Amino acid sequence: xxxxxxxxxxxxxxxxxxxxxxxxxxxxxxxxxxxxxxxxxxxxxxxxxxxxxxxxxxxxxxxxxxxxxxxxxxxxxxxxxxxxxxxxxxxxxxxxxxxxxxxxxxxxxxxxxxxxxxxxxxxxxxxxxxxxxxxxxxxxxxxxxxxxxxxxxxxxxxxxxxxxxxxxxxxxxxxxxxxxxxxxxxxxxxxxxxxxxxxxxxxxxxxxxxxxxxxxxxxxxxxxxxxxxxxxxxxxxxxxxxxxxxxxxxxxxxxxxxxxxxxxxxxxxxxxxxxxxxxxxxxxxxx
Amino acid sequence: xxxxxxxxxxxxxxxxxxxxxxxxxxxxxxxxxxxxxxxxxxxxxxxxxxxxxxxxxxxxxxxxxxxxxxxxxxxxxxxxxxxxxxxxxxxxxxxxxxxxxxxxxxxxxxxxxxxxxxxxxxxxxxxxxxxxxxxxxxxxxxxxxxxxxxxxxxxxxxxxxxxxxx
Numbered sequence: 505x506x507x508x509x510x511x512x513x514x515x516x517x518x519x520x521x522x523x524x525x526x527x528x529x530x531x532x533x534x535x536x537x538x539x540x541x542x543x544x545x546x547x548x549x550x551x552x553x554x555x556x557x558x559x560x561x562x563x564x565x566x567x568x569x570x571x572x573x574x575x576x577x578x579x580x581x582x583x584x585x586x587x588x589x590x591x592x593x594x595x596x597x598x599x600x601x602x603x604x605x606x607x608x609x610x611x612x613x614x615x616x617x618x619x620x621x622x623x624x625x626x627x628x629x630x631x632x633x634x635x636x637x638x639x640x641x642x643x644x645x646x647x648x649x650x651x652x653x654x655x656x657x658x659x660x661x662x663x664x665x666x667x668x669x670x671x672x673x674x675x676x677x678x679x680x681x682x683x684x685x686x687x688x689x690x691x692x693x694x695x696x697x698x699x700x701x702x703x704x705x706x707x708x709x710x711x712x713x714x715x716x717x718x719x720x721x722x723x724x725x726x727x728x729x730x731x732x733x734x735x736x737x738x739x740x741x742x743x744x745x746x747x748x749x750x751x752x753x754x755x756x757x758x759x760x761x762x763x764x765x766x767x768x769x770x771x772x773x774x775x776x777x778x779x780x781x782x783x784x785x786x787x788x789x790x791x
Numbered sequence: 792x793x794x795x796x797x798x799x800x801x802x803x804x805x806x807x808x809x810x811x812x813x814x815x816x817x818x819x820x821x822x823x824x825x826x827x828x829x830x831x832x833x834x835x836x837x838x839x840x841x842x843x844x845x846x847x848x849x850x851x852x853x854x855x856x857x858x859x860x861x862x863x864x865x866x867x868x869x870x871x872x873x874x875x876x877x878x879x880x881x882x883x884x885x886x887x888x889x890x891x892x893x894x895x896x897x898x899x900x901x902x903x904x905x906x907x908x909x910x911x912x913x914x915x916x917x918x919x920x921x922x923x924x925x926x927x928x929x930x931x932x933x934x935x936x937x938x939x940x941x942x943x944x945x946x947x948x949x950x951x952x953x954x955x956x957x
Contacts, residue, residue: 505834512795512812512858535859542854543835545813555812557859583848607925609903610836612848613855694924695837 507545510553514560518643518672521556525668526645528554534670535559536579536618539610540627564617564672567591572678578617578671582606585616594678597685597705601632604689604701620653621671623661623726626697630657631719631727632687635703638676644669657726680715683707684790686782689721690774692765698722699765700774702754704782706737708790713737718750718782722765723758723775730754733779742787750783751776797861801826802870810857817841819857820867828868828898832927839926842899843867849906851925868898871905880943881905890939892930900926904940913944 515521525532532554535541544550558564564579567588574595576585582602585591591598605628606614619629620640633640633653640651645668656664665671679685689701701721706713716737718730733754740746760771794809801824808823820826820843829852832840836854843852844866871879881901884890891897900923907914907922914922919940920933928936 506815506818507813509811509813511793512856514858514861538856538859539836539854542856546834555856559859606836607839608907608922609839609842609849609851609925610854613850 505546507542508548508551510545510555512555512557514557516560518561518563518670521558521561521670522643522645522668524554524556525670528556530667532556536621537581537614538618539606539614540618540622540624558617558670569594569678570675574676574678576616576674576676578621578673579615580617582611582614582616582619583608586611595636595676597632597636597687597703600685601628601687601703604628604687604691606695610695616674617671620656620674621663621665623657623659623663625657625660625724625726626722627727628687628689628698628701628721631701631721631729632703633674633676633719634727634729635705635717635719636676636679637717638674640671641673641675642669643672648672650675654729660725679705680707682791683715684786684788686785686789688778688782688785690778697765700758700760700771700778702775702778702782704779704786706783706786706790708787711741713740713742718754718779720754720758720775720779723760723771725759728757730757730779732757737783742783747780747783751779754779795858795861797858799860799862800864802865802867808857812856812858814857816843816852816855816857816860819860820852820865826867826869829902830895830898832895832899837927838896838899839903839923840896840899842903842926844902844906847906847909849903849925866902866905868902871901879905880946881908881940884939884942884946885936888935888939888942890931890936896926896928896930900928900936904943908940908944908947913948914940916941 533552535555535557564577566577585602619627638653651664685705687703690699698721700723703719706716716734718734720728733750736750755776758772760768762768798807830840832838836851841853
């Protein structure tokens with residue numbers, strides 16, 4: 505499995521990278537960790553004539569706070585997310601999610617930006633970003649703009665990114681201290697994409713839910729933000745009846761494909777099971 | 792397509808070459824440098840047989856272009872043995888604990904375990920299993936691989952090898 509020939513470029517700055525992508529046009533692709541793009545190139549499903557490697561751009565790395573937000577450079581690897589003390593303290597759901605992505609070697613190379621920008625419904629971070637209300641900072645030759653994760657995903661591998669644009673960082677409003685969280689993923693083996701997965705973040709006030717947000721992975725052409733499902737839980741104690749209503753609302757927005765991970769009806773039910781488990785675990789973690 | 796000049800350090804030796812950008816790191820190591828220890832297994836970043844150490848991190852060299860490793864410091868199974876030529880504790884452990892049968896996964900398994908023991912010098916069984924989750928073995932059922940890594944961890948922390956084997 506040998507990819508088609510291409511020319512390799514390694515810009516040193518975002519400005520240089522987006523300039524190259526604009527000049528080279530449709531024949532060019534940005535390369536982040538490459539663990540989605542390179543397999544596609546080996547299968548010749550992707551045949552870029554130019555690869556613009558973002559690895560030499562130091563401004564795309566790192567995790568920092570800005571006001572009440574956490575800002576993560578797009579080239580930050582999954583393994584760097586796992587090692588970040590800042591994220592462990594402020595946004596532990598990212599650690600929980602990173603741990604169920606691929607395996608140690610892949611996590612050393614795979615990036616958050618690549619995971620969210622690729623538009624693969626099997627990727628785990630997009631649903632978590634929708635759940636958290638993240639915003640993607642995007643740069644193109646025309647300048648910079650911000651796109652909400654909840655508006656970003658339009659279809660399988662089809663996103664709000666325009667040609668020549670790259671995601672430069674991911675901005676996440678820090679959930680309140682004491683929030684409960686969980687990412688529950690059903691997979692057949694280590695490294696597999698989800699049969700179905702659910703992210704939940706919630707806060708409790710005297711035992712009742714006063715904030716809840718839910719994301720679902722790999723049960724539609726795009727990751728899903730289950731807004732109606734979460735609304736069913738506000739004001740409840742996450743009692744069985746309320747959770748059932750939320751699960752029904754979440755299942756209602758799924759439209760999974762039948763594939764070797766299971767028939768569509770099964771994957772929809774598993775999304776519900778993952779959500780039930782995620783809510784239960786988030787509840788135990790909420791202060 | 793124009794070739795690109797790359798330079799890197801492989802098993803302590805400086806290496807320079809002209810490569811096509813599409814050359815995968817595993818092909819560069821095996822075909823240009825004749826380092827056939829790292830194996831080509833699945834070619835899809837699942838099996839881990841191609842695992843090498845790159846700038847202190849385990850990576851799958853089948854899913855990286857050699858040009859991406861320009862300037863890197865790389866360690867392959869060929870560079871694991873002790874300087875005097877004797878087996879590294881991990882290599883010894885795999886032999887003593889019967890950590891291999893066909894041997895195809897072994898170079899990647901040892902190279903990954905070598906890094907794991909630097910990340911976590913005395914890993915629990917669970918940490919070993921999670922640490923080698925990106926390396927598939929279709930012979931052993933992993934039991935003896937875990938024991939081999941435990942053997943090496945014990946030996947490297949100064950516990951006599953015999954005691955570690957028991």
